[in-house]
Amino acid sequence: MVKVSNRFWFQLHGWFSLPVWLLFCFVCVSGTIAVVSHELTWLTNPLARADNPHNLPTKSVAELVAIVEQAYPTADVGSVIALESYLANSVIFTDSDKPYAIAYVNQYTGEIQQINQDMTFINFMRSLHSWLLFPWPGNYSIGYYLVNSMAFVMLGALVTGLIIYKNFWRAFLQPKIRTNQGKKTLLSDLHRLAGVWSIWFLMLMTATGLWYLVQAVMWHNDIDIEPHAPIADISQVPFNITEKPQPLVSLDGALLMATQRFADFKPSYIMLPEHQRDTYKLVGSGDYVFYDQYAYNLVINPWTGEIEQEISPANMNTLQTIMHIADPLHYGTVGGIWTKLIWLVFGLILSGMSITGFLMWGSRTVRAAKTSDVTDKQLSAGIN
Template sequence: MANPARPPKRRSLWWIVHSWAGLKLSIFLTFILATGTLAVFAHEIDWLVTPAMRVAPQDAPRASWGTIAEAATRAAPDLRLTTIFAPIDPWFAVEAWVEPEKGAPGRVYVDPWTGEVTGQHGWANVHRFLRQVHRHLMLPTRIGIPIVCALALLLAASLITGVVTYKKWWRGFFRRPRGGDGRRLAGDLHRLGGLWSLWFVALISLTGIWYLVETLGGNAPVERVPEIGKRTMPTGPALDRLVEIAQRARPGLEIREIRFMEKEGVIFLGQDSAWLVRDRANAIAVDPADGRVTATLDGGDLTLHQRISEMADPLHFGTFGGLGTKIVWFVFGALMTALAVTGTMIYAMRLARTETGGGMRIAWCGMGVWGWVGVAAVVTALAMTPYAIGGAS
């Protein structure tokens, strides 16, 4: 007597949610994950394609901040010096931002050892493109940021449903992927990559949700520097004197950025004893007219709300540990991007056994109208790039 046909396996609600979250917006999600992964090394990519950013490290004292500021103003005499950034690594030049009365700012690069200008560059670069397209799709920030950050909810749903549907998942960290069948291999690789990136997906989801909370009005208050009136911005020895004043007031401050504010004076920002905070959390403002310290900000004095806000960027992009953590963040970012792709592949290969058509066609049909939404978002961001990347928003 013939055995009755086995009824089709019922999928749990958790699996349906996981499949929906990974498929419907897979095009949009892959684009955001890929651009975010590349953004980890955006400065390094600019370094590769911009010769003026490259310098040879030297075993010698570095040029003073005043010397660097003076060189930048000489290179762009008709523009206003607004900010100077210390090199992120020894082989990077100092970057100075100069601004016209109207239009986009420019960049002047200065050798940190010799104090000589190595070249100039416009506002648009790889870092600017990746930052704006990943953060808000080249759209106005009030529109683009909530759209992108909403994907953090999708990532969180994928994380939770993936763990629930993978029975005894803690045993799978060292399970070798099975071969011989494309669908089985893709599924095993998807589960293995998902397990090893659990912590990273959780981290990106949480920081992304925090950015969404900030855009909806939950942002932490930022300490303001008092206005002192319009001042002439110093360079050369005059700026060096202000640096000495700032260092005496905050001996532990490692200056990584100097802002020349028309109404607030000169502000020195950087890192001190507080860990996992942005440079702006540690700052000291000095009146260039008389050398008076007008404000001091210490990352150790932040409230819990402020501390969470300041931690978000270093954790989201992995910049807190230098090149080492950036490599780790890049690897796991690439793994997350691969998970978005393999999830779509698994869906297509599963249905290919029962439906006619190629895998790409099946996956596209499965996305439905959401596929068009993803394509529209990507195309819009790329189309707006020439208009948006030159701005200063």
């Protein structure tokens, strides 16, 4: 059997980690910021906060829609997004002078605190991290492929790093950082220690990154993970020439049906019908810890009151389950603010590892170039 030298693994580790260090570092930093984008929004934009000093009950989504429609009589409300309890709900609508607008409505007081017609910081950071703001010409994005291909970089760096670092488990019990032996030794110790303590995080980011890559390939090839929402049969829509027909089921009624179907249903994304044959699409979360805020998905016919489609953790297939647990594991939302802080710390550590790795590589490259130059000069002198 051919024995592979440690030098080979070291060089391979460097090629996995360093030629793309700038892109990898950028993805790590943007992802780390995206983890706490909700909290940063709360800190930097007081109008996006959902203050509730008088402990008022939460208003229903239908009430929030009615508040926006009353303030903007010609508005067409399309959807409502509920994020954290400390952030105002987002009522998304269009109007004659607003092609796209988000009303930040305090779900406790009912006050419209701000009208935002630009991309939110939360969406910007998620988009920057996920696909580098590359365009989506159809059902794919080069940026999305680039970002998720970093999963192979992490996997390769992790495997080769563990091969190089003999007895790496000692770093858990006997961490070693030598500050008095020069910059090279200090960088090496920091890099190794951070790598060992981040093994679980690297494995998690690699696994979720590979899933996102698989998901991108499926999107690109028009393979649906979840079925498209059905539309109402044309025979179910009442025909009236003089006035627009009103649905049998109101938004409040649809939400009531959702809570009757799932007692733990908490709405997070509500889409109102866009046309007469469209349906209510109610998306929310429940008491399933490892599932995202879109784990429940109900499609309700506004004309018949029937549940046309239902997806929940109880009836998901394998791919749907992976899709709904990937985000909480990738962004650290499984345990609220505390797990987000853990993900923030290890995201910073991973970003720092890419920087220390580059500095170490740069130092060795310069030293190797100098050594090579000296050798060439000696050879040249000997020949002459």
